[in-house]
Amino acid sequence: MGIYDEHLDRNAANYQPLTPLSHLARAALVFPDHTAIIHGSLRRSYAEFYARSRQLASALERRGIAPGETVAVMLSNTPAMLEAHHGVPMCGAVLLSINTRLDAAIIAFQLDHSETKIVIVDREFSGVMAEALTLASVKPLVVDYDDPDFPADAPARKGALIGSLEYEALVAEGDPAYEWRMPSDEWDAISLNYTSGTTGNPKGVVYHHRGAALMGYGNVIAAGMGKHPVYLWTLPMFHCNGWCFPWTLAVQAGTHVCLRWVRAKAMFDAIADHGVTHLCGAPIVMSTLINAPAAEKRDFTQTVTFNTAAAPPPQAVLAGMRDAGFEVTHLYGLTETYGPAVVNEWKREWEALEGPERAAQKARQGVRYTVLEDLTVMNPDTMEKTPADGETIGEVMFRGNIVMRGYLKNPEASAEAFRGGWFHSGDLGVMHEDGYIELKDRAKDIIISGGENISSIEVENALYQHPAVQTAAVVAKPDEKWGETPLAFVELKPGREVTADELMEHCRARLARYKCPKEIVFAEIPKTSTGKVQKYVLRKMTT
Template sequence: MDGMIRCSANYVPLSPISFLERSAIVYRDRLSIVYGNVRYTWRQTLERCTKLACSITQLGISRGDVVAVLAPNIPAMYELHFAVPMSGAVLCTLNIRHDSAMVSVLLKHSEAKFFFVDHQFLHIAQGAIDILSKTRVDVPLIVLIPESDQPTYNSNYNIDSFINFEYENLIDKGRLEFEVRRPKDELDPISLNYTSGTTSSPKGVVYSHRGAFLNSLATVLLNEMSSMPVYLWSVPMFHCNGWCLTWGVAAQGGTNVCLRNVTAKSIFDNVSQHKVTHMGGAPTVLNMIINAPTGDQRPLPNKVMVMTGAAPPPPEVLYKMERLGFNVVHSYGLTETYGPGTVCFWKPEWDSLPRDAQAKIKSRQGVHHLGLEELDIKDPLTMKSVPPDAKTIGEVMFRGNTVMNGYLKDLKATKEVFKGGWFRSGDLGVKHPDGYIELKDRSKDIIISGGENISTIEVEAVLFSHPAVLEAAVVGRPDDYWGETPCAFVKLKEGYSATVEDIIQFCRNRLPHYMAPTTVVFEDLPKTSTGKTQKYVLREKAKAMGSLSKKTSRL
């Protein structure tokens, strides 16, 4: 069409940086961050981030450089989500459960130029740097993040040896007049997230400014987050950038209640004190809440929306959360989809269903959010959609602007996972007649026993409904006759007891017999930092047990 112009008046690359700049005007004197005695307003947050971006730019950060951080959900961690992109760099948040060896691998792979380290994790960082120094790899500059209410050097740190800068000092030295380096193209990278590793080989997932902008707004909308929410940081910010709500809370001018340690007591205390409206948590966090000692519980000041994900929440857990006054929104996604990609959007007509039916529906992964284009369950070979019959299992696939740019330095893996023009999640699921999807398993988790597919998620849901069971995970145990049979790892609640026979019988009463576990092991479950059970560890254990026998009764 004639008469059109594209210029700075009508085109700006989408970026979450805009959220902060706007909130510093619209919500300027409202609290942006609360952490112990530390309080910042949105205007202060913009100022601090601008100065920090200025400092690291002056110290040599260029567009596209990686800045790594190892820190829990403290104010600095939040600020880095803006300051690093404002310097044109890419934020790489590392999992605080990693050991020095893993951290050194990721620093090397990402070629991080700066490494911000919370004082609590200095020893991990020091170990990683030691490893790197020995391998002649360029070592990043280390920035110490002291405890926020003690913003000074502490002589306990052995700063001479490997710390180059101190966090508050960098902020002090920055200039407010710094011209923010906006992305030149909205597909420029904003962050790098290493997958948390239910397998052992982490991949570097790259997010763009555009995707981050869109997923933030989509996540805000799926949480029904109106303006000025109070958000409790029980989800690690290093996990998909806090499910994109680091940026999303800025978009809505909310208050970020930071939290170093996530415990039931700290959750209840903060919810009560700051009138938290929204929070998030993997099922482990929900478990922590519903099993909190009475002394740690506080009455909720208002309805609290809890977005859960990472694993399908067992009906029992959902039910108990709602009884405590939490409103659980079940969302699903992967690191590759910027965290949340679907939501089990609740239909009002479901309110009148029996509690059990409600919980069952709520454990579905649901429908795609406004940032994605399509969600489907497909046959991974033919790419045909499975029928919406709630039975036919296929692979969960996504398509849209909130799917990653790719895996850093791994074009082969990127091509593989985008083959056919869809992102292949590796998760298996079914589609219900109403279009909602339900996960059945990771493709590698599913148990094939005597030619039958057994969804470990379904077996786990039954285990969770057992009154003595706190946590459960099911994997396949090799079997000479059946191929595999279900093996359950179970952690019991404190003060409860159960026998192997109890558990097996309980399952046989509620499931087709071939789906009931034939082996039950009582022990603590190995977890990733985001609360996912490390099934590959359990699979190794089950493998080591060997075949149960050729005579396993399935009847």
């Protein structure tokens, strides 16, 4: 024991667990009157945001929610979703944000697997949630969220009330001065996010308070957020907890501009009317913006930072965004890394590049976030780093404090993911000489469409359920609007016939619509001598 180990112990005065909840508490103290949330006609200050989050936490505790228990939400990008991100962990509970595009069976699995005690559901999704609750074994308290600013021109999308309590009534049960709980340990779980389920059921990714707090700082740096940024919610908040931006904005006392649906006019109006400085999204959002009719576009004077983390945007889209006043930053990450953990750190000397050269630099995934300790490319078998030559392919691996705790109730999957002391992403890439990584393929054949992960195996399994299908192989096809879409190659059994439309309908009955193939090609599928489908050959046929 050295001199620096004597009488210099941790204590309450010099050590407190990191938590993103402290970001909101500070913002409310320093900027109580600054606008925290804009949603339709609603304006909510930081003082109000903080008070309502504490009120929700208090109400959940009074309803019997104990630390470490799960509160699920199925909400759009609304104030209730922002309050849930703070209020749920403020009482020590764990937030499960359910993907609003999922089918009832998967939702039921998540409710059961997470042992959900309370579920808060937006009326837009009450139909599928009602079906899921009939399939689930758990019987949570169901709370309806009836958004007062639900667009009046879309009444058909507003479902029935299915709960025993309305959200505002729940909040009213709580105390706005509630003394919220600091986590007893920064390693305590703050949220649960399910993967897309590449094989079997989806895995539950557990985030901790420390990682979520650090992501607040990391996102501010990566996105270049100065004081009082204005953030437009085009990215679903259910997606990796909105890449942790629901917690991030309070670091710089920014304004959340809520948006239920991604529509060109609504985005341009928000950018022009509220002075939006930042937004995130998949290539589909960029395409929506630059291809909007002139009547839906608005002029704005500020440069808007657009963070994208799906498939690399096409060169034409990047050029169109730049001309329209947007600066695109390419990010990369996974659910297991709290969303983006890698940023294409743009260098001044690259500003002189044009056309393909500039696009090639933009398309690289980049370098580690400042709050990620290490990022590399390795041979997954030998666990040796690949040479930084831009050619040798290996598996992209992460190490640091913004890597998940592990998979809920799945020690085998956690051990495999952390084999050798690194998180194995399953993504294949190369390391360039300057330390920037670039993805080359996805080891699990995941298709990223509109920012959502689609398992090719899941789509293939649906196709195989048709009696006429002998072999099915699904690959990603580049798409200017969605980034990628599923393309299915199908080989029929001898003497059997089926049309592409019939197979499409077959898939729609078994999969969420966004997972269904956008195109079906009937062909003899190339295989190795052992019968394994050669997907790399099929991918060459998609370009």
